[in-house]
Amino acid sequence: MAVLHxxxxxxxxxxxxxxxxxxxxxxxxxxxxxxxHHQGHHKTLMVTTISLQNSSINGRRLGELNFSEFPFLTYIxxxxxxxxxxxxxxHLLPIFSLLP
Numbered sequence: 728m729a730v731l732h733x734x735x736x737x738x739x740x741x742x743x744x745x746x747x748x749x750x751x752x753x754x755x756x757x758x759x760x761x762x763x764h765h766q767g768h769h770k771t772l773m774v775t776t777i778s779l780q781n782s783s784i785n786g787r788r789l790g791e792l793n794f795s796e797f798p799f800l801t802y803i804x805x806x807x808x809x810x811x812x813x814x815x816x817x818h819l820l821p822i823f824s825l826l827p
Contacts, residue, residue: 729796737786785809
């Protein structure tokens with residue numbers, strides 16, 4: 728899963744302790760999901776929001792996060808953390824709040 732790979736590139740943060748492989752991302756701290764039709768299937772819970780502002784997260788910003796795995800992502804807030812690196816491609820920027 729894309730967010731678990733991204734988590735592995737970050738320095739440990741207690742905020743991300745709920746992010747475990749055997750639990751639904753919809754139950755993880757900072758993740759919100761909504762029901763959506765995906766690839767012709769019945770409604771499935773899909774990640775729509777990643778909200779981790781002021782969460783003591785340190786590491787690369789989003790270079791390791793595969794956004795193609797989140798077709799319903801509409802909002803991401805990583806402000807007030809110690810993240811470095813480049814922002815994602817400019818066409819994604821409207822959904823981001825990365826700076827304080």
